[in-house]
Amino acid sequence: MRILPHALLTLLLVLVWMVLTSFSPGQLILGSVVAIFAGRAFAALTPDRTRLRRPDLILRLVLIVAADIARSNVAVARLILTGGRHGQRHSGFVHIPLDLREPNGLATLALIVTATPGTAWLDYDPDSGELLLHVFDLVDEAGWIDLVKNRYEALLLEIFQ
Template sequence: MKRLFPAPCLSLALWGLWLLLNLSLSPGNLLLGALLGFIAPVLSAPLRPLPVKVGKPGVMLKLLLLVMLDSVLSNLAVFWRVWTHRRHPPRSAFVKVPLDLRDANGLAVLSMITTLVPGTVWSELAMDRSVLLIHVFDLDDEARFIEHFKRSYERPLMEIFQ
């Protein structure tokens, strides 16, 4: 069964997304969505580096809420900085963040979070996964940013994935 459906949740999500994007429950769309949901995970299964072992749903929920809050607050901060850029130009900088997280899946989620939150962009990861280079749109205090990044995002991901 695992060979036919290596990721049943992904299969269902792809099927549902297909139906949602087409806004139709016609037999053809139901069949095409099911076919997509079956074929895509089977073909992409060899690309997965490690099986995902996710734990601590409470930590996951807390992290999700924090990312949503940070995204809204960062959007407002970036908007305000762009709006008032003549009086107070942003202080952009590249920041090297030392990482303790080594799990490939955790790093993938960290990259999505970093790119999702406005004002930060994942720039480079060291080959040994020990240092992450992030571009920050407006940086006040580098040490405070690193501490916030590690406490808010890296530590919860380490609890979830390691």
């Protein structure tokens, strides 16, 4: 077994430890001990390692998602204030067939979809790969399927698979 099974996770934990306490040599040692144990514990829970195929695309994904979250924040806030375009708003369920199978990729997609106001991830069927999404302001269903599949899933497929 490797000494540092999840090097990136361990490094991140040391960093968070030092942010929350102080940047001193003593805290570095203490934080490193905690992080190494936590990394080994995590490896015992999940044996398979995450492999990032294209880490350079992560920054692009983060920027796209941040812009989308800001935009949909404004959209949902306006809908709440106007009482749903004065009763004209419809919400509904959308079924989206996903090609993404990698668990970490799916987790990232769930995070993106739920963090964006206006869409909520409800259920995912691992056998058929179908995702059940609830959309706050459902204008056209095909547009939402297209948005999830082309805007996020294509990028996540490149990063993770």
